[in-house]
Amino acid sequence: MTRYILTRLLSLVLSLVAASVAIFLVIEILPGDPAAIMLGVNAQPDTLAALRAEMGLDQPMVIRYLAWVGGMLHGDFGTSYTYHTPVAKLIGDRLAVSLPLALFSLLLTVVIAFPVGIWAAARRGSAADTLIMGITQLGVAIPNFWFAMLMVVLFAINLRWFSAGGFAGWDKGLLPALKSLTLPAVALALPQASILARVMRSALLDTLSEDFVRTARAKGLSRAKALRRHALRNALIPVLTIIGMQFSFLLAGGIIIENVFYLPGLGRLIFQSISARDLITVESVVMLLVFAVILVNFLVELAYALVDPRLRSGR
């Protein structure tokens, strides 16, 4: 077990290093001087030189990379060119919206998908199963931002249950904040829940045809009990993989959904930074999102080991 965790941890660190190098190189190597891009076509030579010095562009590439990574390790993400505030502070404020949104929608995804997938698998081939699979087929195909717009029309404009956009802020208490995140979270979760429910169902059906389920039935377990006690945990392995991938979709998808609901999250920040050509902020936000994805994959791999004793013993 220790060996498994250490190996995974090592690969986590290596992935982070590789990802940071990749992001750094993309910004470096792609045509154009970052400072010139940031200032636009009409930049004055002296402003350009000042910005180049501020960004450290006069230094060798390796030094700049190390300075960037070293800074991030201390929580120093540099200073935003447009906002003139530390990027770390900017990101911190926006993360207070984006992270809860991603977690909220992940929770919804799992809470919807698990029962639906299990229920459909247990009734494979029935009318109920066919109906559910048809609905999830629609759910997979629906663009989440369009679904969000439809929900705004229905729940905010017509029924007036929710506000059409904006974020109440955490300082006003938990409930108003959660309420303003509810529609965005549902919009993000529905397509992902449809995918996960389908994965759950097919993973369960795959395990149900395994020999050990037949063994369990020969002991006297009913179909339903064999599914619960033997198939479910085995089906969790592919399901966990998908959940890990979905978290990254939810984080990234949040960027779009925030646009629909005018939420002050990372998505708004990243688009504002792009239009202001604030590469320092873009670079840091991308690194942060990638860090989150890699971290979640690491957690998923730990979860594998909890589920599967074969991994714990280390092959």
Add this chain to the structure above:
Amino acid sequence: MSLLDIRNLSLSIHGTPILHDVSLRLDPGRILGVIGESGSGKSMTAFTVMRLLPEGAEASGQVTLDGQPILSRSEAQMCALRGRDIGMVFQEPMTALNPLKTIGDQVAETILIHEKIPKRAAMIRAAKALARAELPQDRFPLSRYPHELSGGQRQRVVIAMAIALRPKLLIADEPTTALDVTTQAQILRLLTRLVREDGMGLMMITHDLAVVAEMADEIAIMQKGRVVEAGPTGALLENLQHPYSRALLAASTHAPARSPAAQDTPLLEVTAVHRFYPTPRKSLFGAPGRFHAVKGVSFKLRKGESLGLVGESGCGKSTLTRAILGLEQIQDGAIRLNGRPVFQGRQPDPEVRRRMQVVFQDPYGSFNPRHRVGRLVAEPFHLSPNMPRAERDTAVAEALTAVGLTPGDADKYIHEFSGGQRQRIAIARALITRPELILLDEAVSALDVQVRARILDLLADLSARYGLSYLFISHDLSVVRAITDRVMVMKAGEIVEAGPTETVFRDPRHPYTRQLLAAAPRLPEGLGS
């Protein structure tokens, strides 16, 4: 009154008839062997008794256990019966256990399903059941997971699960087919002992006549969904009536007529061959370990000779085969064909390679399903480029004819052929370059006995006609005895005994050879002649 009484059982799945009027009886404390080739309906009979049939199955007739009807029971009643009154053991022990649960939990589950007792008490009884299945607690604690056990040990866990509640009936569906001979013998002994101790009835399903001949009290022979013959083992085998059962017995003991034609010139020379595999690192920064799969093997195969190589799984015989074929590099030693090394540096020598061909075990996996037979058979010509198309077609036609197929079969796809025909096509592919040596890697192991007998005849015939030499690799002693002049016994990467086949079989010197021979199930002497 019989324990199990099956009368006029018929079964169809989605309208396709599977069983016709099957009638069988089994008394307590007795063993009923049900024999048949694949597709004979023997497993379906067992699954009908368990009522674990695939969707769309419809059974008619009568099945009673201890006088109680089975077919009319509700699913809930069947759940109460399965595991308590009927236990079942399956063919494939590697997949029959839930990989995520400990063996203790899995055995205790049988008890907890049927009895309202605390988990602790169930675990104690699970330990007892495992001990009866010869997995004592001091060596195999309840906390073990299936992946920590070997195939034979896992089969014991499955048996412990099946007998934990001392059921009246135990059904074993090919319980030893996936196991090595020595393990098979132990499992068969265990099953027999449990039957006698508990007074259970055992329905033993197998394709192997020899297995049931040794242990069953009664035998039923099935063909195409019907019982063609049934009765007490000894009397039945001595006086078989039905043509099918006679053919089955004849095929089981079949030895093709062959005239040894070994010359003195060596064809294949294997000298002090070593093969290591790296194994995963034990610790994060430790050096990788190595597994010594072949430990200094040397032998000579003479021209025209048929040489057998027997051993159990993991003994290194497959590794050795691959090394001879030039598929894997060896770390030390030399392999020569007609005096020329198989490897020229790191690359196998194409000239040497075309002089030897191979036939694999699985007739279903040996061919690219997307190519026509003509292209498949001609594949070894890859080593003779610039061959005219017409010459190639003639060679394919000749090879197909030689193995008893027709030249027209070249235009068909592989899925149009049965397992036996596919193995003929595999042999045609091996023949096409007119090699001197053919490696037969478990080439008849996946075939039903009757098909196997015909393929063995074909091999004997081809060797006489084309002066072929064979290296016959198998775990099956009876087949090796029937088709080889000399035999080598391999264990843990070494050849422990070698000699003329009859001598080795009649007078084995090495303890391991003796153990193997003793473990192999045998038909009573004098049958089938």
Add this chain to the structure above:
Amino acid sequence: MSPMRFLRSRNLVIGALLTGLFTGAALLSFLWVPYDVTQMDIAHKIKPPSGVHWLGTDHYGRDILSMIMVGARTSIAVAVLAVGIGMGLGVPLGLWAAARRFSLLDEVIMRGNDLVFAFPSLIIAVMITAILGPSATNAIIAIGIFNIPVFARLSRSGALGLWNRDFILAARVAGKGAMRISFEHVLPNILNLLIVQGTIQFSMGILAEAGLSYVGLGAQPPTPSWGRMLADSQTMISFAPHMALFPGLAILLTVLGLNLLGDGLRDLLDPKLRRGRT
């Protein structure tokens, strides 16, 4: 025919019809559209569906049906090219990794894939746009890069299973090299997998393109695109819901059609199911 079998073939039929409908609309738009989409007609702006404009007009008075037809070109082109990039680079990488399975090369290829997977396509798009500026080409590159590991992993795992099969051993005994075996024996046998996955990635590409152009990272105006139409409709959604409804439905139905087609093809091509039938 059993009900489930009928459903399976129904998937295929509906999927093919929907896919054909939108591909047909895209192709037709090159020859003919009801109204010119480059012409504004402010007098008839924001009109609900009617006999004149079947799906209504937008805030510049452009015909929404025509916009959807022309927008289908963008969506389909972006998705097809992105799948092309993914397959063209991913499949050879996967086959190569499988041919040298468990070697250092294999490890490097697969870790590289993992790394790309850590960047969701949207993030790749954001990075590219931040530097090169938004355009349909950059959307194609972003979605395409993300498709590479999908196809690389799929072909590697499919190929790994095949490399253990006896017919590949037989080809090796015949003296064929890894490259030749990969293309002659491995590729044809994983083609089914690739076709099915290709359909699914195609549909995901449509969704991704819509998302990117919705946030302004895709095709730039005046090129019509479904995502851009939805973005434009957002501020008018309370009084002109038709502007949001129809482009959204177009995305939904195209993606649904492709998914159904993929499912139907899988059932048709899956060797496991086919073996069950014979």
